[in-house]
Amino acid sequence: MASRNNDYDRSAPRTGQRRDLDDDDPPRRRGGYQRQGLGEAVAKSFIRSIASSLGRILVRTITGRIR
Secondary structure, three states, rough: OOOOOOOOOOOOHHHOOOOOOOOOOOOOOOOOOOOHHHHHHHHHHHHHHHHHHHHHHHHHHHHOOOO
């Protein structure tokens, strides 16, 4: 089988490709899931419990079932 003749230079940059990140560019943050910290988890839990209590009181008040 005859060898194929390549008409392009592999070391030359191709047009239409993304540029490489330069060293002076700040690192980009990747989107997606980030685990929450301890303080955020505690605050979220506290707010949910308060909202749940207020919601329960509101429903009982509207329906006439006050403790």
